[in-house]
Amino acid sequence: MLAHITIQNFAIVKALELDFHKGMTTITGETGAGKSIAIDALGLCLGDRADAAMVRPGEEKAEIVALFHLQNNPAARRWLEDNELADGDECILRRVITKEGRSRAFINGSPVPASQQKSLGQHLINIHGQHAHQLLMKNDYQLTLLDQYAGHQHLLVTMRQRYQDWRAARNELKQLEKSKEAFEAQKQLLEYQVNELNELALGENEYPELEEEHKRLSNCGDIAICSQSVLQSLSEDEDNNALQLLQFAQQKLAELASMDSQFNDLQQMLDEACIQVQETSHEITAYMDRLDMDPARLNYLDERMATIMRLSRKHQVSPEELYAAHQALNLELENLNDSDNLIEQLQAEVELKLQACMAAADKLSKSRKRYAKELDKLISASMHELSMQNGKFHIALDSQPETHLSPLGVDSIELLVSTNPGQPMQALGRVASGGELSRISLAIQVITAQKVDTPSLIFDEVDVGISGPTAAIVGKLLRKLGASTQVMCVTHLPQVAGCGHQQMFVAKASEKGSTTTSMVALDDQARIQELARLLGGSEITEHTLANARELLIAA
Structure with a gap:
């Protein structure tokens, strides 16, 4: 889990140190205060691309350091050991960006390429962005979500290897046949x-x-x-x-x-x-x-x-x-x-490798269909909880061995929904409204996140387009997820913010022509004040304060 982050001279942050805890942490603040800035900074430690514009104006460099505890993360520990970067039960990621745009990356004090930080980051944190519902329209992303939920990584590795073997043999045969004249x-x-x-x-x-x-x-x-x-x-x-x-x-x-x-x-x-x-x-x-x-x-x-x-x-x-x-x-x-004999041998080899490839694709298809049925039920039930009582969800998988063979198998995928009684199942993007799409996307992310091994999850304003009673359900879903996984959620909804085990507040201040963003952990009294602000806007009344207390009690 993420334990601590230090940010210096990043964007509008002068200096910031934050401790993180188990459970669900909500991050709130005024519009434009930079609620996602810590997540953006963390992304650099996870291998995101660096840019000179990220350095605070007037400073020589920006530096971000993130500390992770690995006691319950065998995948990250194994990665560090395999790459000879292990250092006990902790892992420190550090990224430095100069004002010229040059970047340096470190893992446990050792300089590494940013690509290695990115590779390790997959075992540390899973970030769900506010535009995930837009990605949900893309078939390759849909297939990735299903595969993540299924957890059949070994089948994907086998499929990719068998495909590469077949492709290499086929290309060799084509080259030999082309050279025959x-x-x-x-x-x-x-x-x-x-x-x-x-x-x-x-x-x-x-x-x-x-x-x-x-x-x-x-x-x-x-x-x-x-x-x-x-x-x-x-x-x-x-x-x-x-x-x-x-x-x-x-x-x-x-x-x-x-x-x-x-x-x-x-x-x-x-x-x-x-x-x-x-x-x-x-x-x-x-x-x-x-x-x-x-x-x-x-x-x-x-x-x-x-x-x-x-x-x-x-x-x-x-x-x-x-x-x-x-x-x-x-x-x-x-x-x-001997070339004629070689062509015959290669033809036989290509056929054998194709059969092996198809066998791997068949196993992958069967696994996908099994978990697709499981997801159909879970996401449909979650849609009912999120105020779509008549909603139905279905993952349509079509295996096309003749035309659709790729390193990912032979399956094409389409997410189908029906949100009203009597309405036929249709493609997700054609049926769902913006609000419905956000809720369905959130349901999918929360359910699939439960099957991902990554010990820390970040939800960056994924509750956009959700309000009222539905927001309260969303908050409870995320809090429930936080019981087994570290969850950080950037939100503007008081119903979601009140469900956090802890809450942080982001503020922006300007002084002498310079703007600075800060982030602080809120105690119970400060949380009530912040929830009241979210409920009532700039005017905080006894009524909004009472509502804020009720939110915390309900959570």
Whole structure:
């Protein structure tokens, strides 16, 4: 519940501190005194949009601080814990607005976006404004009222999630179907490119091997001549070759070793050199035996490498990268070939999600119809209490799965009333007069408020258009509501004001060209004076004072 509010430099308020209590608190005052100013200030702490015009003229900033007790508000405590802003059994909301229009918001001392204050505010206070009967003409607001009364939030969450899932799958399917023509053109190009590369059938490391072989065959003549020359120098020249010279040196070194053992190691080294020369000669001979000067093979290599180079340029890759490019194109073609299967899969998925969506909508519709019947009886009975003895109220729900599917289900809603005997049920706005509309709106707000978890309710002049005995009934309805919920009611009716467990008075004063609004809690004697003023206007008589006392006693 709201326990305390401090307002500084807001509109025409210089400074104001108010304590609030359980039960029903009524707020009265002269016309134009600013009876709703505390509610407007509180709205800023609940995330309403800030404006530079809200700062009192001549001041640097406006500041509003609201203190809430959370002992009986598990929803608000859970929200604070989830957002790591909890601070025991109390919650302090603070809003600062500068004269330039900049705004800062705080929850329990931590700076937060105003949107977070608004999100938390839904668990703290529910404000019913004086224009609620105008909102009552709008179908979306009517549906919201019914859903609030039904309290089936879990069904609404499920419905919204199922709808979003179905919508996302349907959009994906549409996009895929829309892209199918472009896919076909791309598919034809890919098939041509892949077939061309399939014909080439290039191996993963083939091109470097082809290069090496081509290089060898292209230089085959030079290789043979050079190899023969090396062979002659090493061992085949009859007059002078390396092997003969080494063998001669080998003999001489053997003689030296027989005379001095220090030549043994050198002799061994020379023996190894002879062996190396012999082996080199043998390897060159074997190589020349294998050397095949094949013009046909060289021609084949020329043609294949030219084809590889051409396709590499075509695909803008190096010859070494052509194999990888081929594999990538193959994969892309496979994915495109799978698109038809994907469309079929998505079509089945969309149908399943639609069925799930309709199942959620059906559960929501059944719940709405159940609580609509309950509301029909309660609001009709309340209309009788509010001097519409022959009034009937009916919530018409029409489920239209084919045309009306939305995140809120498949239901369209219309509020129907009959206020006179024999009169058929018709749309609320076409039948009810202004006064009747205000009374019906108030009945709906009071009844639905009893089912809302918010621990504090504010009614801001919702009794406009009501007077006499009906006003007394309205006051009793609100007082009854205040027995279980904190109720604050801005009113101009003495019958409603007298029903409050406590009452506050708003006054406006002008001094030295400056206007200031104040609000004070009234004791019993001051309440009698204020009720008498409301009953009799500016002239307070013994008769109006007696009537004021009777109002308090009756309450």
